[in-house]
Amino acid sequence: MQGYIVHITKAKEEDLIVHILTETKLKTAYRFYGARHSVIHAGYKIDFEPHYSTKSSLPQLREVLHLGHRWNASRERMLLWQRFIALFYPHLKDIESLETFYLELLDWCAVRWEKQNPKRIALEAYVKLLAHEGRLHEDFRCFVCDLPLGEKVVLSRGFLLAHPACVYQEGMPRPRVEHLLSEGSALHLDDAHVELLWRTLLEGL
Numbered sequence: 643m644q645g646y647i648v649h650i651t652k653a654k655e656e657d658l659i660v661h662i663l664t665e666t667k668l669k670t671a672y673r674f675y676g677a678r679h680s681v682i683h684a685g686y687k688i689d690f691e692p693h694y695s696t697k698s699s700l701p702q703l704r705e706v707l708h709l710g711h712r713w714n715a716s717r718e719r720m721l722l723w724q725r726f727i728a729l730f731y732p733h734l735k736d737i738e739s740l741e742t743f744y745l746e747l748l749d750w751c752a753v754r755w756e757k758q759n760p761k762r763i764a765l766e767a768y769v770k771l772l773a774h775e776g777r778l779h780e781d782f783r784c785f786v787c788d789l790p791l792g793e794k795v796v797l798s799r800g801f802l803l804a805h806p807a808c809v810y811q812e813g814m815p816r817p818r819v820e821h822l823l824s825e826g827s828a829l830h831l832d833d834a835h836v837e838l839l840w841r842t843l844l845e846g847l
C-alpha cells in the first residue's frame with residue numbers, strides 16, 4: 643500500500659501514530675519505536691504493510707519503504723511540502739473513504755515540487771481541489787454582501803470571493819483572480835500575490 647504521511651502524533655514513549663493518505667482512505671497506523679526502524683517524517687511518500695492484530699484496534703506500520711523524491715533533501719522545499727500536506731489531515735480526517743483524486747493530486751504536486759515554485763503549485767492544486775469538491779466560486783459576487791464584485795477582489799479562506807471593503811483586506815486585480823480560478827494557473831501571479839494566497843491557503847482547505 644502506498645500513501646503520503648500527512649500527520650504524525652506522538653503516542654507513549656517514542657511510539658507514533660501515523661496518518662497516511664492512501665488511494666482509498668486516510669489510514670491510521672501505529673508505529674512502535676525501534677532503533678532499527680527507518681526514520682519517517684510527515685510529507686514522505688511511503689510503501690507499507692499494515693499489520694493487524696487482535697491486541698490493538700490500530701494496525702501496526704511495518705515494512706516501510708520511503709518512496710523518496712529528490713527534493714526531499716532540499717530543506718526549504720520539504721518544509722513547504724510539510725506545511726501544504728498537513729492541510730489535508732484536518733480536511734479529510736472524518737471522511738470514511740476517499741476518492742483517488744486526493745492521492746493523484748499529491749502525486750501531481752510532488753513531481754512538480756522540485757522544478758517550479760512550490761507555492762504556485764500548491765495554489766494550482768487547491769483550485770483543482772475546490773473544483774473537484776464543487777466549491778469553486780466563479781460567480782464573482784461577494785460572499786459577505788452578495789453584490790457583484792468590482793475591479794479589485796479578495797480571495798478569502800476557501801477562496802471565497804469578496805469586496806476588499808467587506809473583509810477589510812487589500813484586493814487583487816480581478817483578471818488575475820479570474821485567470822487563476824478559470825484556468826487553474828498561478829503563472830501570471832506576481833510573487834506578492836502568490837505569498838498572500840499561500841497564507842490564505844494555510845488557513846485551511
Ligand SMILES: [Zn+2]
Pocket residue numbers: 784785786787788789804805808
Ligand atoms: Zn461585499
